[in-house]
Amino acid sequence: MQNSLRQFKAGIFRALAHPSRIAIIELLRDEGEIPVSKLYARLELEQANASQHLAVLRSKHLVIARRSGNQVLYSLRDRILGTVLDLMREYFHAHLEESLSLLEDLRTDVPKKRKTP
Amino acid sequence: MQNSLRQFKAGIFRALAHPSRIAIIELLRDEGEIPVSKLYARLELEQANASQHLAVLRSKHLVIARRSGNQVLYSLRDRILGTVLDLMREYFHAHLEESLSLLEDLRTDVPKKRKTP
DNA sequence: TTGTTATATTCGAATATTCGCATATTGTTG
């Protein structure tokens, strides 16, 4: 009872527990409804990979997919998700210093931009 | 940059992405600071298991551990986490119907209570 | 029909989580 409710919540958090999926949510929050093609172009994801992540989000009903002719348009299911991410940002700022040290730990990958080596 | 920030957020969501850890957070939110012994008694978790989950929460700085003599007292690091969980409840209610169908899907385990079949 | 574009799904390997069990650590009491 109480228990499966927690499982429900955990499932949603799990769906949010990936950088690419967070990027997707943030993009949808900022841009509204967009086609998959634009989505994976913007986020520099492989098409298949983006589709897999979208499937995860769909399975938790976090996003809505709508077919429009050739393409599929995605949008956020509920503003609450945007709010949650805003809270995360707030949290991030509140604990900026140690957040930075956490980021330090993460700074093993993510070179991403490199100015002509 | 933007990317490792998302990784940071994802890490926090991942820490929340387990029913037992959600239960821990909710318990700390409701009870304030409590010793581990009380925590795993209340949640009916194995001692080692509870400790492992607490380690996950600690690693993301979501909880604070304070030693007091023999025992270790845990508390929530930031009210924001409670707020996030409240939002989740709000979300749950907003989409109650389909949430219920999601719960149906989960109802593979969690028999828990059964009225003599 | 055939071809083309857009998106989804399947598969398998690499990696990560989760749990119970055993053991280690820390503090207290006698």
Added chain:
DNA sequence: CAACAATATGCGAATATTCGAATATAACAA
């Protein structure tokens, strides 16, 4: 000190996630 209580950690097996590669499906155009 030894014995005990409270908590943490290490290990290994079971399970779950993640990714790229290949393939499937859907809508449309010629």
